[in-house]
Amino acid sequence: MPIRPVLLSPRSQKLIATLILFFATLASSAFAQQATLDAGPQDPQIAAALKQISSARVQATIEKLVSFQNRSTLSAQDPDSIAAGHGVGAARDWIKSQFEAYSKDCGGCLEVKTDSFTENPAERIPKPTVITNVYAVLKGTDPDRAKRIVLVTGHYDSRNSDNFNITDAAPGANDDGSGTAVSLECARVLSKLKLPGTIIFLTVAGEEQGLNGSRHFAQMAKSESWELEAVLNNDIVGGDRSPEQDTKVVRVFSEGVPIASTDQDLRLIRNLGGESDSASREVARYIAEVGRTYDGPVQPMLVFRLDRYLRGGDHSSFNQSGFAAVRFTEFREDYHHQHQNVRTENGIEYGDLPKFVNFDYLAGVARLNAASLASLAAAPAPPSKVHLLTKELTNDSTLTWEASPGATGYEVLWRATTSSEWEHAQAAGNETRITLPKSKDNVIFAVRSLDAAGHRSLPVVPVPER
Ligand SMILES: [Zn+2]
Secondary structure: OOOOOOOOOHHHHHHHHHHHHHHHHHHHHHHHOOOOOOOOOOOHHHHHHHOOOOHHHHHHHHHHHHHOOEOOOOOOOOHHHHHHOOOHHHHHHHHHHHHHHHHHHOOOOEEEEEEEEEEOOEOOEOOOEEEEEEEEEEOOOOOOOOOEEEEEEEEOOOOOOOOOOOOOOEOOHHHHHHHHHHHHHHHHHHOOOOOOOEEEEEEEOOHHHHOHHHHHHHHHHHHOOOEEEEEEEEOOOOOOOOOOOOOOEEEEEEOOOOOOOOHHHHHHHHHHOOOOOOHHHHHHHHHHHHHHHHOOOOEEEEEOOOOOOOOOOOHHHHHHOOOOEEEEEEOOOOHHHOOOOOEEEOOEEEOOOHHHOOHHHHHHHHHHHHHHHHHHHHOOOOOEEEEEEOOOOOOOEEEEEEOOOOOOEEEEEEEEOOOOOOOEEEEOOOOOEEEEOOOOOOEEEEEEEEOOOOOEOOOEOOEEEO
């Protein structure tokens, strides 16, 4: 179709020129503020496993957990109650049987274990109480790399309005049947993979009593010197069906200044602006990158604080023991459906029932967890002893590190000190030293390992070396 010439008045021409300038500025500033790196390549094996995640399976898990009536840590765990399918003991045994069934399906690839201990009386524990964590270990296939562990957890205990009520229903469909379902579903689909690093699928009890189960487990990991690189805690990830819910995102909370910092750590953090570079925060950024790589229906929304106001969770037990750990929680919680006796009052339905859970959303959260766990377990170890040389006053920056088993190359990342996520990457080949014409005073650097297939390790922020 021929184009008819249009005559414009000088005023219109000026207006159009202004508009062009406006949009050009917008585009260039958007480019300058590009907040994120390119997504990494998908691993076809991981992508295929993610397709197995099923909203019907997570729904069945939650409905089964709710059938135990009350999963308070203080509830029954005697043989008769277990046989009758009531109480926390029955829930514990059922979870164990699920892990065992998944293991059977993969030729015994999972080691199914319990971590059981007696907690002494405390504010929310009236008498000595046995608490049992149930977990499955998918051991890494590479003997050198199998000692590196990533872990996913949720709590299988529940409560209603009264923390001491062990008789009325405490369905705990969302809090935290949803997180338990994520651990189980990740175990089911990832147990079919062969990954060089180890993954642990954990479910804990005692959360509502004061994080007792996770504290015990984290302290065991610390006392046994586990190389636990990342902990993903899922607590209230069911996407409660309230009208204001955003089903496209899940919040990922991470601590800033680590609770386990020594005085020396704190001095460095204060002097160098390290407040937003805890190991937990690097895990959160890693999850954001995995979200872009595997492009699922539920994307992470990073929240740079330990947890929500007035609330706590099992990730903080791991933080206390010095491990990197983050918390996943749905975008908007409905407090009528948490820690409430099941009832209707003034037309409002209270109680944590399966009908308020969005199982497609929960499957999306499980998918993001599984992608993150598998990516970390597939990746080479992060570089060790990452140093930034600060002997001389110079506007260049020199970084050094030690080679990682399984790595075929390294990348230096950096971002503006005011930016939330890594912005730039520079390949360093398989060298373990690089000098960049960029002032260390103006950016935050990190180094990560890569392998031939493009798997990326967690990035490591350097310590200054004089
Ligand atoms: Zn919870």
